[in-house]
Amino acid sequence: MNSFLEPKRTIAELKELRRLTGDDNGAQRVAFTEKWQTARAWLRGKLEGLPLEIHTDAAGNLWSTLRGESDRALIIGGHMDSVPNGGWLDGCLNVMAGVEILRRLNGQYQGRPPVTIRLVDWADEEGARFGKSLFGSSACSGTLDMDEARALEDRDGIALPDALKNVGIAFEEVKQSGRELATAAAYIELHIEQGPVLLDLDLPLGAVLGTFGVERHAITFHGQAAHSGSTPMNRRKDAFLAAARMSPEIYRIAERSGGGVCTIGSCITKPGIVTSVVEECRITLDQRHLDAAALARMLREAQDASHRLASEGNVRVDWERLWHIEPRPFHPALIARCEEAIKETARVAHRLPSGPLHDAAEVCGAGVPTVMMFVQSLHGISHNKIEDTKEEQLELGVQAFDRLADKVMAWIMNGS
Numbered sequence: 001m002n003s004f005l006e007p008k009r010t011i012a013e014l015k016e017l018r019r020l021t022g023d024d025n026g027a028q029r030v031a032f033t034e035k036w037q038t039a040r041a042w043l044r045g046k047l048e049g050l051p052l053e054i055h056t057d058a059a060g061n062l063w064s065t066l067r068g069e070s071d072r073a074l075i076i077g078g079h080m081d082s083v084p085n086g087g088w089l090d091g092c093l094n095v096m097a098g099v100e101i102l103r104r105l106n107g108q109y110q111g112r113p114p115v116t117i118r119l120v121d122w123a124d125e126e127g128a129r130f131g132k133s134l135f136g137s138s139a140c141s142g143t144l145d146m147d148e149a150r151a152l153e154d155r156d157g158i159a160l161p162d163a164l165k166n167v168g169i170a171f172e173e174v175k176q177s178g179r180e181l182a183t184a185a186a187y188i189e190l191h192i193e194q195g196p197v198l199l200d201l202d203l204p205l206g207a208v209l210g211t212f213g214v215e216r217h218a219i220t221f222h223g224q225a226a227h228s229g230s231t232p233m234n235r236r237k238d239a240f241l242a243a244a245r246m247s248p249e250i251y252r253i254a255e256r257s258g259g260g261v262c263t264i265g266s267c268i269t270k271p272g273i274v275t276s277v278v279e280e281c282r283i284t285l286d287q288r289h290l291d292a293a294a295l296a297r298m299l300r301e302a303q304d305a306s307h308r309l310a311s312e313g314n315v316r317v318d319w320e321r322l323w324h325i326e327p328r329p330f331h332p333a334l335i336a337r338c339e340e341a342i343k344e345t346a347r348v349a350h351r352l353p354s355g356p357l358h359d360a361a362e363v364c365g366a367g368v369p370t371v372m373m374f375v376q377s378l379h380g381i382s383h384n385k386i387e388d389t390k391e392e393q394l395e396l397g398v399q400a401f402d403r404l405a406d407k408v409m410a411w412i413m414n415g416s
């Protein structure tokens with residue numbers, strides 16, 4: 001390990017941040033609130049003394065740049081914001097590991113590394129207040145839907161543009177953030193896994209293959225309301241029966257998809273009373289896969305099943321797309337380097353996809369070669385105050401991530 005790198009310091013700083021911006025219920029750094037601003041001011045304090053150029057871009061993302069021999073930049077990303085009652089590692093582990101890497105490179109290269117290194121703290125990754133995640137990174141990548149975002153309101157009826165104005169961000173200008181990527185040569189992000197895969201394998205670290213594509217639909221079955229006492233079973237047009245039969249169906253679809261997942265997360269019946277056969281049943285289906293063709297096949301199979309079940313049950317079905325995002329496979333050369341860095345640090349590496357979306361998906365979508373590294377999550381749990389990772393694994397994570405930074409710098413210098 002490089003003598004300038006002190007992973008224990010990262011852990012001490014994360015604990016300091018927890019004391020400063022958390023309470024008995026967990027982390028309270030919801031984006032654009034006072035606590036979030038406190039966290040950012042604290043972060044700036046940690047960066048003092050390093051020869052960095054620091055500025056906030058048009059979307060509220062905080063960039064800290066260590067100029068190198070080459071203008072081509074390695075970007076290290078994370079987010080200081082949390083969900084309400086969040087965990088102590090989600091997002092800020094990435095940022096603080098990045099701070100430690102800046103210190104190491106500054107020490108090793110006397111303030112001028114071979115390539116430019118930029119740490120970005122993305123604004124409002126979680127979307128906790130306005131229900132729209134990846135705000136800062138999607139403004140930067142250009143995919144933010146301005147009309148949709150303009151209309152967002154929080155629980156108190158405050159519109160997103162007004163909330164942004166309060167923290168000095170002009171909503172209509174946020175996409176100017178995109179110019180930050182002009183010199184980007186690669187993007188790396190360290191994150192806790194937030195799931196149980198590495199835990200179950202008893203491995204500390206994993207190389208992330210990409211983020212899942214998502215197909216999200218509402219499926220509505222239309223039958224006929226009828227009296228629950230007077231209608232014989234063979235005369236019913238039961239919308240709930242057809243919808244319910246979708247449940248075992250999606251487990252079979254996921255199983256044969258090779259790594260995909262399907263979830264029916266909501267079910268609403270009408271008229272929704274105890275004495276009536278269900279006239280209308282609306283379920284939501286969320287399907288995810290790393291491979292676009294496999295995701296399309298999963299969707300087709302679910303559609304076919306719904307039509308078959310509808311005709312068998314003598315009901316009608318229609319589909320409405322709620323949301324969709326393409327899979328974002330990360331860069332193969334960077335995945336290989338991530339795996340190497342993990343093997344050199346912790347001997348064994350595992351490759352896995354990411355179910356949750358991350359800012360890295362936006363940067364990847366903008367065409368910047370990207371990879372993420374995961375650290376094991378104890379309990380496989382996140383967005384909860386019990387979120388945790390063993391300290392020795394956090395240290396391994398900082399070390400391996402630092403090695404990855406070196407490997408990616410070398411890759412950039414070799415003309416990537």
Ligand SMILES: [Zn+2]
Pocket residue numbers: 079090091125191
């Ligand atoms: Zn996160």
